[in-house]
Amino acid sequence: MKTELNLKDADGFYERLLDAHAGFTPEQSQLMNARLILLLANQLGDDEVLAECIEAARQFAAI
Amino acid sequence: MADGYEFAQGTGYVLPEYQFVPPPELTSNARRHYPIVICGGGLTGLTMACSLARLGIDAVLLDEDNTVGVKGASSRGICYTQRSLEIFERLGIYERIAAKGIQWSVGRTFAGSSEVYSFDLRTQSHYNLSRQPPFINIQQFYIEAYLVDRIRELGHVDLRWSSRVTAFEQRDDAAVLTVSTPQGDYRLEAAHVIDATGSHSPFRVWTGASVTAKKGDDRWCIADVRFSKHPPVERHTWIEAPFNDNRAVWQHLMGDNVWRIDYQMAPDSDPQQNSREDVVRERLARQFGADCEVEIVWVGPYAYKSECIDRMRHGRVFFMGDAAKVVSPFGARGGNTGVADAENLAWKLAAVIQGRAAESILGSYHDERHEASRQNVLVTNRTARFLRPAPGIEKLFRDAAIGLAKQYVFARQFVNTGRMAIANPYSASRVCGEGGGLPVQNVSFQWANGSEGAVSDLLRWADGRLLLLLFGSVDRTSRRYVRALTEAAPVVAVQVLGSNEAADAIEHVRDPRGHLKGACHVFGHSWALLRPDAYVAATGEAVDAALVESVSRSLGALEIESSGVET
Numbered sequence: 001m002k003t004e005l006n007l008k009d010a011d012g013f014y015e016r017l018l019d020a021h022a023g024f025t026p027e028q029s030q031l032m033n034a035r036l037i038l039l040l041a042n043q044l045g046d047d048e049v050l051a052e053c054i055e056a057a058r059q060f061a062a063i
Numbered sequence: 064m065a066d067g068y069e070f071a072q073g074t075g076y077v078l079p080e081y082q083f084v085p086p087p088e089l090t091s092n093a094r095r096h097y098p099i100v101i102c103g104g105g106l107t108g109l110t111m112a113c114s115l116a117r118l119g120i121d122a123v124l125l126d127e128d129n130t131v132g133v134k135g136a137s138s139r140g141i142c143y144t145q146r147s148l149e150i151f152e153r154l155g156i157y158e159r160i161a162a163k164g165i166q167w168s169v170g171r172t173f174a175g176s177s178e179v180y181s182f183d184l185r186t187q188s189h190y191n192l193s194r195q196p197p198f199i200n201i202q203q204f205y206i207e208a209y210l211v212d213r214i215r216e217l218g219h220v221d222l223r224w225s226s227r228v229t230a231f232e233q234r235d236d237a238a239v240l241t242v243s244t245p246q247g248d249y250r251l252e253a254a255h256v257i258d259a260t261g262s263h264s265p266f267r268v269w270t271g272a273s274v275t276a277k278k279g280d281d282r283w284c285i286a287d288v289r290f291s292k293h294p295p296v297e298r299h300t301w302i303e304a305p306f307n308d309n310r311a312v313w314q315h316l317m318g319d320n321v322w323r324i325d326y327q328m329a330p331d332s333d334p335q336q337n338s339r340e341d342v343v344r345e346r347l348a349r350q351f352g353a354d355c356e357v358e359i360v361w362v363g364p365y366a367y368k369s370e371c372i373d374r375m376r377h378g379r380v381f382f383m384g385d386a387a388k389v390v391s392p393f394g395a396r397g398g399n400t401g402v403a404d405a406e407n408l409a410w411k412l413a414a415v416i417q418g419r420a421a422e423s424i425l426g427s428y429h430d431e432r433h434e435a436s437r438q439n440v441l442v443t444n445r446t447a448r449f450l451r452p453a454p455g456i457e458k459l460f461r462d463a464a465i466g467l468a469k470q471y472v473f474a475r476q477f478v479n480t481g482r483m484a485i486a487n488p489y490s491a492s493r494v495c496g497e498g499g500g501l502p503v504q505n506v507s508f509q510w511a512n513g514s515e516g517a518v519s520d521l522l523r524w525a526d527g528r529l530l531l532l533l534f535g536s537v538d539r540t541s542r543r544y545v546r547a548l549t550e551a552a553p554v555v556a557v558q559v560l561g562s563n564e565a566a567d568a569i570e571h572v573r574d575p576r577g578h579l580k581g582a583c584h585v586f587g588h589s590w591a592l593l594r595p596d597a598y599v600a601a602t603g604e605a606v607d608a609a610l611v612e613s614v615s616r617s618l619g620a621l622e623i624e625s626s627g628v629e630t
Contacts, residue, residue: 003471010476011445014460018448021456029456060466 001052076360078130079208083225088242088249096237097123098416100253101220102228102266104128106140106203107384107401108259109210113154114409116217118527118595120416123251124220125242127227131211132204140203140398141317146486147402148195149505149597153519155216156209157195163318164201170298172480174465176305180475192506192578194517198483200317203398228260231269238379255412256380259401262370264386270377277444278368281391281451282328284337285363286347287321291356294322300480302450302465306349311450311480321360324350325392327450334364367391367447371440375429381408388436390443393450393481400439400484404432410595413527414618419553424619427494435487442482449479489598496592496601496613498584503597506578508559511571518582521557521572522595528553529600529614530593534580535560537567541606545569552614552623554592592617 007013021029041050088095099115101108104126112124132139143151143160151157168184184190184197214220229248230241237252258266267274296316304312313325326346328337336342340359347357370389375382384401408428414420452458467474486502489495503518510516521530531545531554545556558571559579574580583591585602592600592613600617603609615621 003473005473005476007473007476011442011479011482014464014477014479015445015448018457018460024456026455056471059470060463 001049001056076132076202076204078132078204079211081129081211081222081224083129083245084223085244085246086221086223086226086249088251089244089246094250094252096252097121097254099123099255099257099412100125100238100240100251101257101259102240103257103259103261103384103386104131104207104211104222104224105259105261105384105401106207106210106398107386107405108257109207109214110150110154110402111257111259111383111405111409112220112222113156113210113214113217114405115413116214116219117154118410118413119219120409120413122220123253124214124222125226125228125240126222126224129224131207132202140392140395141200141315141323142395142399143199143201143206144395144399144484145190145193145195145197145504146484146502147399148199149193149519150402150406151206152195152505153522153597154210154213156206156213159209160199160201160206163205164199165296165316165318166196166199167296167298167316168197169295170300172478173299173301174303174469175309177469179302179465179468179478189504192582193504194507194519195505198395200315202317202319202321205318228265231256231266233270233378233380254379257408258380258382258386259384259405260386262385262389264382266377266380266382266386267372270380272377272382273373274370275373276368276370278366279447279451280330280366281447282330282332282334282337282366283364284326284328284334284343284346285361285365286324286326286343286359287317287361287363288324288347289320289358289360290322290351292351293320302461302478302480304350307346312350328364330451334366338362338364369440369444369447371433371436375433375436376425381425381428383408383432387432388440390439391447393443393446394483395481396439396443396484400435400487403435403486406596407432410527411619414553414595417527419528419618419621421619421621424494424621427492427619430492430494431489431500434489434491438487439484446479446481486598494600494617494619495598496603496616498591498602499598499600499613499617501584501599503593503599504582505597506582508579509573509575511566511573516572518579518593518597522593522597525555525593525595527595528555529595529617530554531556531610531614532579532583532591532593533558533569533606534574534585534590535588536564537569537606542567542569544606544610548611548614548623552611552621553618554614 099122101111101124115122171181172179190197225245227243228240229243232239238256241250299314301312303309307326311327315323343362372382372387383404390396411424452461464477468478489500505518507515507517549556558569559574562575585591589604591602594600601613615623
């Protein structure tokens with residue numbers, strides 16, 4: 001799993017991500033996020049990396 | 064030295080007052096015509112005036128007030144970037160700014176009770192090469208007062224205080240301005256008008272200028288204070304401060320040991336309530352402890368908006384500073400970009416007036432500074448959105464970003480407490496050629512006699528003309544070509560050599576560490592054409608017709624007598 005910055009334009013990506021949710025209800029937003037995760041996972045295509053990412057994201061569940 | 068505006072213990076600031084002097088228009092009836100009239104004596108207008116004065120250009124500056132700063136609000140911008148400091152160095156006021164201001168390079172960002180990340184600008188290589196530090200914090204009115212003093216030394220600019228522009232019309236042959244003063248009204252004519260009157264510019268209406276605007280519900284309240292207990296000289300930002308109802312807080316030091324503590328308030332909250340002294344004191348006590356003695360210098364509640372004028376020029380009127388664009392304060396992109404607006408237009412106007420450039424160079428002011436304005440509006444809007452996320456998904460993503468950033472380096476890039484102002488690159492300018500449109504840092508080199516010089520010295524020497532830097536050896540044919548070019552066009556040429564290379568009978572300097580070459584963004588055997596505002600106009604390899612074409616283009620398609628410069 002990469003933990004160093006790998007995006008060329010993090011601010012631009014973040015803006016696009018928020019813009020994509022514009023006008024959505026909370027349920028629609030959740031569904032969009034879910035679709036996005038599945039799409040990105042398919043881009044990655046590496047089971048080991050995906051498992052690590054899932055574990056890294058889970059750690060924060062209590063926060 | 065005018066020291067009338069030094070900080071006075073216990074009573075806040077005492078600002079200088081400038082006397083109204085009746086202009087010739089009030090003593091005789093003749094209507095006068097001026098090449099340049101600058102409206103507004105704030106940071107941008109005064110930088111414009113000082114830049115013109117340094118180039119020997121006459122202008123009139125009209126300011127509605129009789130002092131610097133804003134009456135009753137003697138504190139505004141505080142953070143000045145390396146680029147602005149380089150510009151102030153060329154104008155001759157940097158030493159005073161450095162002596163009064165505070166240098167900082169360490170920034171820390173917190174969320175809740177823990178640090179998310181920190182940075183030290185001294186370790187970031189691109190800041191290291193300039194003669195000026197990454198940032199200096201100083202109250203804006205000090206810089207304005209230093210500019211006034213400097214303009215008075217240089218002459219050329221008639222500073223007219225207590226003079227408000229009340230009407231404006233644009234005719235074919237001139238712009239006509241009506242000016243109200245304590246001793247009556249008068250009119251004057253101008254070939255070029257600089258609107259530096261700020262965010263409430265009346266010229267937007269007078270010229271019919273359209274503006275793209277956006278306003279949110281974010282509210283802040285500044286407390287400028289002095290303490291009995293001193294925090295570290297670092298920029299601290301809290302995205303969620305436990306001592307401010309989990310809203311953002313900014314903490315910064317400036318001149319006279321005054322700290323700026325900027326508190327984010329509840330959305331749409333009442334500025335009167337936010338700025339009441341007992342409320343401010345309670346807020347400060349929550350952050351610094353009830354035992355910390357605090358002297359309040361100034362309190363300023365504010366909301367912010369973003370605005371960008373769609374065209375930076377309307378006929379004879381050039382918009383600059385806040386008159387052209389308004390941004391949130393995050394990232395110091397307000398005042399610093401006003402300074403850059405002025406630096407950009409001053410040399411172009413001077414060159415046109417002195418016959419060194421064609422009129423069409425003035426169109427490039429819009430190309431270059433509108434691109435910069437749009438970029439600065441975009442970047443500051445992103446920060447504002449991070450600091451005041453819409454409830455729901457935007458807040459959710461922020462929580463995720465902050466949580467990840469505490470553990471993983473990559474996520475720090477999503478934590479946006481302000482992207483500090485830079486010298487904006489120009490990618491679509493009519494006067495920039497191949498490799499052009501990039502800023503040049505004030506790096507050091509060695510003069511032919513071994514003493515140290517800097518880019519600013521070379522630009523001062525070029526005195527409003529273009530500066531051609533030739534890296535490496537120059538053969539005889541090229542030398543003749545360059546000599547003919549410098550005789551036919553407003554260009555001065557300097558050869559830039561490594562430690563041991565032999566000089567080729569042109570003015571030369573030595574660049575043993577390659578800093579000058581790096582600052583010009585060139586590699587190998589090449590030339591770079593620098594503008595008086597320390598931007599690259601163009602770069603190239605061969606000394607041939609393409610060089611002449613670049614010189615012509617960067618001066619607004621100036622016709623260059625080509626008899627001496629054909630290949």
